[in-house]
Amino acid sequence: MHQPRSNRRRDQYGERLRKRRATLSPSLLTVAEYIDGHRHAVLGKSALDIARETGTSDATVIRAIQMLGFDGLIDLKDTLAAHIGQTDSPSEKMALTTDELGRGVDAAIDFVLEDQKHALAALSSEENRRGIGEAVRILSQAGRIGVFGIGASGIIATYAARLFKRSGYPSYALNSTGIMLAEQLLEVAEGDAIIAMMHGRVHNEGMAVITEAARLNVPVVLIVGKADSPLVKHAAAHIVMPRAKNEHVALHAPMLTCVETIMLGLAAINRDRTLASIDRLIDIREQVRPSKR
16 A cells, blocks of 8 residues: 655644544534545635535635634645645655556546546636637747746647747747756747746746746746636736646646647648748758658
8 A cells, every 4th residue: 555755744734623523513524524635626726616515605614614723715725735735746646546546447547538528628718718819829929939847848848849840930948947947048038938837836947937038028828727826927828727636646638738729729820831831841851851752
């Protein structure tokens, strides 16, 4: 059985729930246990959202939170976020996911399909349609497109830059971490636009990209996980691609779909530019590797 890491930060929520469980009414306990079992998800929910999930009222949700010793929903979220920030890890997410799936391949297929359905539904929302439309408008007017992402998103950034370049939009990836990112940021110039994939916690690399973009007056198109992300205030346009199950292993196909949608949007509004670029690419390929006749 998977064993949690021993260096976890103190679980204040779990401690308070254990101490006060006996004092909670059935409806308050329902809310408290839901929060305990869905900690990641609760970070992105309102009191009304939690009420819908638990079959209670938003007043009951707030009462339950206060009975556990928190000032309110914001205080609760701050406590949960601090604990999750220390305990969350790829191994724990994989353990939670595989525990739920058991040993069935069919369950794995269903998990992936459900995740993709959730993401595609979000992508097709009216808010995201407007966000993608504004993103395409901004990117189409840029001299070049920088694509930022680290970790798995760094691989997607490389792929996205290649897609845009093939489609006639000069692009480059910003996908290093630490001080290596500083060298990549030297490439950013006035007249560019940046797509930034920042669906997780705010990190130094992401803030460095936003700061440098602001200095150069370069617009940033953000792809974030939550509509209420504090990063949105820095964006000229934003797209929300939520994780279907934040407490489980992350799947990255939705991000690829979002990037490819933007690419097709750019191709659609300037078809001649894209076709000319692809034709030129084919000509160059023929020079490098002539076709056999």
